[in-house]
Amino acid sequence: MRLVLLLVSLVLVGCHKLMPDAPAEDQLLDGPVDGLSTDEQARFLAGDVAFNDEVFTSATGLGPLFVSTSCGSCHAGDGRGHPFTSLTRFGQNDGTGNQYLDQGGPQLQHRALPGFAPEEVPAGATSTRLLPPPNTGLGFLDAVPDAMILALADPDDLDGDGISGTPNWITTPAYITHRPAPVEQGGKHIGRFGRKGAAYDLLQQTANAYNQDIGITSNYEPVDTYTGAILDPEVSNSTVDQVVFYLLTLKAPIQRDKDDPQVIAGEQVFTAVGCAKCHTPELVTGPSPIAPLANKTVRPYSDLLLHDMGSGLDDGYTEGSALTSEWRTPPLWGLGLSSDSQGGSYFLLHDGRATTIEQAIEAHDGEGQASRIAYQQLSTTDREALLRFLESL
Amino acid sequence: MKRLLLSVLFVHQLAAMFAQGDTIPVTPDTMKLNMDAVYGRPFQQLGGGSIALGGYVEANTRYSNTDGISEGLSFQLPRLTLFISSSITRRIKFLTEIELEEGGKEINIEFASIDLALHPMLNLRGGVLMNPIGAFNQNHDGPKWEFVDRPIASTTIIPATWSNVGFGLYGKTARGAWVYAYEAYLTNGFDGSIVDNAQGRTWLPAAKANSERFEESSNGVPLVTLKGAIKHRCYGELGLSWMGGVYNRFQEDGLKLDVRRRVDLLAIDYTARFGTHGPAITAEHVWAMVDVPDTYTQQYGRAQRGGFVDFVQAIMRKPVFGWKDACLNLALRAEYVDYNVGTFNETGGNIADELVAITGGIGFRPASGTVLRANYGYEWQRDLLGNPASRTAKVLVGVSSYF
Incomplete structure (x- = not known):
């Protein structure tokens, strides 16, 4: 009995030591920005669950053609993606738009529910494979004013350093609310998200990803990628908004050893x-x-x-x-x-x-x-x- | 070769020295196997009639911490199970097991069968049968274990307590120091949810959510379950079990929807207690093979494997607080699970989605059918890509008892 008491005492005294420590904050890419209010933290948590925990199934609208079954499976730890989670886009090779929208473009859904055949890149279409970019700090990038991006541009290389830098001028979907003081050129706006900078903001990025990556329709992107028909939304506006808020409020990565x-x-x-x-x-x-x-x-x-x-x-x-x-x-x-x-x-x-x-x-x-x-x-x-x-x- | 023979002889002599019940003649009734467990429980006879009642309850408290974040302390009633058995005649029996999980959140008929004895090696069984294979699932009552949590592979690769409607045969016989037994069933089976579920991985327990399986098969093809066991009074019990069948709905109303896709599980287990006071060991390993379409995401594994090894050693047996048969056991469990055995098509790198866990425990048994237990476990879990493992530590204290 003395042995039992000794063991129990050891467990109680050592309980704190027996638990794993949290990794240092600068070793993690996920987590919220500092300074969120309590209601903003609740929104962040709701978005975290929708982004990382909600796995779609055929019963909840997955596919039937898709790239992935959840947001989190492509963005592990909110970091860069892996070749396993890469996606393929095809059908556009200049500024005149995608020529293969009626053949599954712009994105290849290369996976399919059992019984369905996945898409293949149509003959003659050029394509690229894209890894998911990291999610961290996206809210800060979103909050950079258009004017600052334009100030960095040098499309005609006037300073002669061999580096131009030009915005991607995109046509924004009707559901987008433009930022304060947006810069417009011929009815087009500055895109800033995605490998080509072709998404205006995180709402467009998120609604597109639900639709093109998971095969999920929303009020924002209601067209089913398989049938081409407009379907009832398979994800609610509030869930999309929670995910957008989550992406906006992920912290920026913290530099390590900066004094080295x-x-x-x-x-x-x-x-x-x-x-x-x-x-x-x-x-x-x-x-x-x-x-x-x-x-x-x-x-x-x-x-x-x-x-x-x-x-x-x-x-x-x-x-x-x-x-x-x-x-x-x-x-x-x-x-x-x-x-x-x-x-x-x-x-x-x-x-x-x-x-x-x-x-x-x-x-x-x-x-x-x-x-x-x-x-x-x-x-x-x-x-x-x-x-x-x-x-x- | 000589060294091998000497080793075998040494092990034989050692085992014989520790062997339990050496002087008791071996018969099917005196030497129990894991597959006898459902009938080997303590029952209370109602009056002088043929109906007997029993059951067990488990309650525990849990504190866990993953990577420095804890949700605090929780108290749980994971299961309350009731047994009713009836000897309808001398050779016709009925047994049912009704389980209330999480305080009644789920109520399941885990077992409800009529057994008709024809011959020791040929008995008929029909009703709601428990398919899950492996030593743990055949002998899973909470009070029998020193661990609060069930083995991970036996509950997440093999869907523990997953039962189905069907029929089958079983038998048992003894010869010399050996006992042999088998069970063979045809039942309703799995469904497409095992690769189309919110877990985001091949998850056979997802089929438990389909209560329609008690009404009709999802595809009309029976699941075959075979269990075999052999036990020697010195060396312990070795079990080999398999279940397999078509899991997907490949046709409906005469229209072909897909090809037939199989799921197969194979388990091997070993159980032994070396003497009355010696250590007890339970080891089990399971493999699952699932025909997932090539065009589906590799996130859902084509193969899974996992297992556990439990060691339990009594360190005290003496009267305590008036309990004359009190016993104190130390226990250790090591386990691992790989939910996705394979390599990525894109990189050739290993698909991870795996975990390793180790649990230490102490169990106090005031009587053989009651255990107060405390466990400490540590778990390392890697995601699909094999990123740095998340670490979870947990402290569990609980009680489980037959009643």
């Missing part, structure tokens, strides 16, 4: 070789109905503009006004934690072809060519510092 001398030196190399010309370190948000997002200086390392990346990254597919070789500068924040959401490996660039940061840099061409050459000419010490800095993001 090698990281500091690496950031200087980053600027010196010209990376920062497209991967703009700082952006400033404007007003936002979500107070923690308003008027903040953030460090996403992106200008949210399109850049020509050369023939090696030209997949022959595009969206909006982007050229097939143009890609929106991907934010680099969270880069060092990518492998924690990609199964322990790096799958970088739009299709995951680069399995190291070095490979991703080496793939830069077009407007990125000068920086790539400068990188190749760096000393070993400077290269190591640059990589250390990128891994700290």
Whole structure:
């Protein structure tokens, strides 16, 4: 009996020690921004459940053709996607729009419920494979005013540095409410989300993903991808809104080891070789109905503009006004934690072809060519510092 | 070879030394197997009649923490189970087991069969039968275990307490120091929900939600369940069981909807107690093979596997607080589950979706049919992609008793 008492005492005393510690905040990509009110935290939690826990089935509207069964399965830990969760888009190779909308475009639903045949890319259509981008810090990117993005653009390369940078001018769906002081050009607006920057905001991104990725209709995107018919909504407006709120309020990744001398030196190399010309370190948000997002200086390392990346990254597919070789500068924040959401490996660039940061840099061409050459000419010490800095993001 | 023979002889002598009931002649009635468990429970005879009643209850409290976040303390009544048995005549029996889970949230007829004895090796059984295979599922009553939680593989790969309507045969015989037994059933089976469910993975327990299986088969093809066991009075019991059949609705109203897709489960188990005071071991491993269409997402595994090993050792047997047969046991369970055995088509990398867990426990038995138990478990779970494991620790304290 004394042994039992001893064991019970040990359990009670050691109970706290027996529980796992929370990972450090800077090691995680998910979690809300600081400063949400209690009702905003409740909305965040509701969106978290809808995004990460709700798995669709045939009974709840899945498919019958689809890419994935839930939002969370493509965005593990809210980080970058894995080749398993990649999607294929096809049928558009210039600014005149998608020519294959009547043949399943723009997105290939390559998976199907038992008994159904999945889509195939139609003969003659060019296509690209896209990995899901990370979700973190999206609310801050959403709150950057159009004017700031335009101020970074240099479509005619007036400064002669070989880097232009142009917005993707897109036609927004009717359900979109434009931001305050939107910049308009010929009835088109600046897109900023997605690999090509072809989505205006997170509502468009979310409604499209439900529809094109999961085969779920909503009041926003009511057309069934399989039959082409308008169906009753399979997800409610409130659920879509909760998911949008969740995406808006995910925190920005926290840089690690920022005081490490090698990281500091690496950031200087980053600027010196010209990376920062497209991967703009700082952006400033404007007003936002979500107070923690308003008027903040953030460090996403992106200008949210399109850049020509050369023939090696030209997949022959595009969206909006982007050229097939143009890609929106991907934010680099969270880069060092990518492998924690990609199964322990790096799958970088739009299709995951680069399995190291070095490979991703080496793939830069077009407007990125000068920086790539400068990188190749760096000393070993400077290269190591640059990589250390990128891994700290 | 000589060394092997000596080893076998040594194990044989050791086992014989620890063997229980050496002096009792082996008959089908004196040596119980896991598959005898449903009839081996304590029943109370009602008056002098043929009807007997019994049951068991489990209650516990749970504190768990995943990656530093805890939802606090919860109190649970996971199940209250009632048995009713009746000897209609000397060779016709009826037994039913009705389970109320989570305080009545689910009420299930887990077992309700009429048994007709023709010969020790040939008995007929019909009604609501429990298909789940493996040692644990055949002998799953809470008071028999030192662990609050049931083994993960035996409940999530094999759908524990999943029962169906059907008929079958069973038998048992003894020869020398050995006992042999079998069960063979044809019942209604699984349905498409095992690969089309809100769990987001191949999940055979999803078929439990379909109560229509008690009314009609989802596809008209019976599920076959075969269980076999052999037990030696020294070496313990070895069980091998399988169930398989077509799970999907491949046709309706004469129209073909899909090809026939099979699900098969194979379990092997070993149970032994080495002597009256020696350690007890229960080990089980299960494999599940599911014909998932190639065009479906790989998120739903084509193969699953998992198992557990339990060690239980009595460390005290003496009268305590007036309970003359009180016993204190230490227990340890190690288990693992891989819900998706395979590699990604896109990368060739391993599909994870797996977990490993270890649980230590202490159980105090004031009487053999009642256990107060405390467990501490630690679990590492990886998602489909194999990202860093989430870590969960849990402390469980509970009681379970036959009544």
